[in-house]
Amino acid sequence: LEEVAMPATIRDVARLAGVSPSTVSRALSMPGVVNPATRARVMAAADSLGYAPNKAARGLITGRTGNIGLVVPDLANPFFPSVVKGVQARAGESDVAVFLADSDENSTAEIGLVRALAKQVDGMILCSPRSSDHELIGLAQETNVVLINRLVEGLPAVTFDNEEAMRLAVDHLVALGHRRIAWVGGPKTSWSNKHRMIGLFAAAHDSGVELAPVGFFQPTYDGGIAAADQVVAKRATAVVAYNDLVAIGLLARLHARGISVPDDLSVVGVDDIAMSRMAHPALTTVRLPKQKAGRLAVELLLGLLDDPDPGSISLRGTLHGELMVRGSTGVAPDPARP
């Protein structure tokens, strides 16, 4: 193993360019305020030495680290890597580095991670946080916070329009002739679940179709497996699942029971994770713009930093879903038309 070389400092550059350290600093971060000729000399010296400023040292004095933190509940859930990619991509464009932490679905861990990272970042993005409103408000007093997939009074947030997403799903099924639709709910305490239910009931009511909820389940493949038999017992012709993972679990158990999708039962999910396209039959779902949510969260955060004025611009972003019709949604026999 080679010994790691000592990186060049601003003074090395200054010496080589024959100027003072402050001039180097200015040449780099406030071009235009420095003489073009000197600036050129500085730049040349800088990259001949392979100089890159030490962000930590800079942060010590400016109070800005150029880093942001990102906490997700579980990277193994395919929803989150997409969000992370969006955050990364947008952050990279502004030369911001991202600390990532996985809370393992644990509220205590989540809070601990935020506290641990807070000192090293300019702000944090919390995706689908598991902590209470109260705790989140507490965290927001220690550092800048932007939420994804959660709305808390007074905190900036990026959310999906869950009500609308459910309306897309219901309208689609209604157009196909379905008149009785089952619903497999997610975790009881989930913010998204609450809003999806609200949207679902509203849409069903407006269309005059029956809704048959089968309770609350883990938002996982196994949750879907567990829900399937109850769904069947509801004698609906279609089912909407809390998310794609649940929907795919449903598919598996329905297949095992010899129930044909979509002939006997139509299944619709939410999220559009990569797996949904690969499922058999391919899953009809409401695509949520996950990467976009990540990007937007970074933009809100960066905006906050540049202008920490409370009553300034928009601190909320709402993103819209898109129905992806695929193999799994067939036309069920319409009882109304013999």
Added chain:
Amino acid sequence: LEEVAMPATIRDVARLAGVSPSTVSRALSMPGVVNPATRARVMAAADSLGYAPNKAARGLITGRTGNIGLVVPDLANPFFPSVVKGVQARAGESDVAVFLADSDENSTAEIGLVRALAKQVDGMILCSPRSSDHELIGLAQETNVVLINRLVEGLPAVTFDNEEAMRLAVDHLVALGHRRIAWVGGPKTSWSNKHRMIGLFAAAHDSGVELAPVGFFQPTYDGGIAAADQVVAKRATAVVAYNDLVAIGLLARLHARGISVPDDLSVVGVDDIAMSRMAHPALTTVRLPKQKAGRLAVELLLGLLDDPDPGSISLRGTLHGELMVRGSTGVAPDPARP
């Protein structure tokens, strides 16, 4: 939005405890060298103020940031989030924070990310790097580097025993009576692909079975779709795919063509991503301990930091796969036994 409160510094703690800043520093990082009574007073003051040391400032003087960097080619590939989780978990245990970056499968981006992060971390973990050996050696001169899924002369690395993994797959198929096995390769330049092929040929040779390779494909679902027809044309009774994503693509296309898995053709993958269990039929695969690889990489890196002596302990870790027999591998008719 609440104004972000100024965090407590070491001087605030010192003042409150009635000691000097240096004593606080010692009490925190070199307990035992300070009087137990004063130490107690310091600790009390510290957590009454909610004090946490500023890692950036500490790093400036100690040269250790307490952070590590992690670069993966594509978080959307389900293999990598598992590795990331392992890294996170192990790093957290040592109070180390993780910078994550996604290179988007781009070698240039990969190198840029390492350079950008290098100053803020004590070392970097590069998972399945896309850069050349030469470039990686160059990076290792700028910062401490540990590789995952890649072996380069002189660099510490965690790898999977690919040869052994392929032997597990082949032996399994041979035991089931298969005598002609197709192989769907991954990217031509991939280090893993090279070693999987070596292992495959060796295992096939030792078992006296025929091997029918069908070329190089993208390590994705669509790669598997693309490979399927060539596999069928090979008239093998079983196929081993470069990884699970490819195998699942195969499954989809085979199904579309009316070829039954496992009755007409047995399929085996590598990795054991979550999706494999959910595939239909469930995919037989060689599980690679992905999280463990992440954990081990952190350990190697931390070890390196504590003892940068070149010729010290082991700088290599090799992890072993495990065969997961599931639905997709059936017994093909054995032509040798009528």
Added chain:
DNA sequence: GTGAAAGCGCTAACAC
């Protein structure tokens, strides 16, 4: 065992 002083790499006043 503890305090005073110096300095990590950088930027922000303040002179010139």
Added chain:
DNA sequence: GTGTTAGCGCTTTCAC
């Protein structure tokens, strides 16, 4: 426009 000075929060000699 540019150099000088001071200091961000912390650790580490070096005295005592």
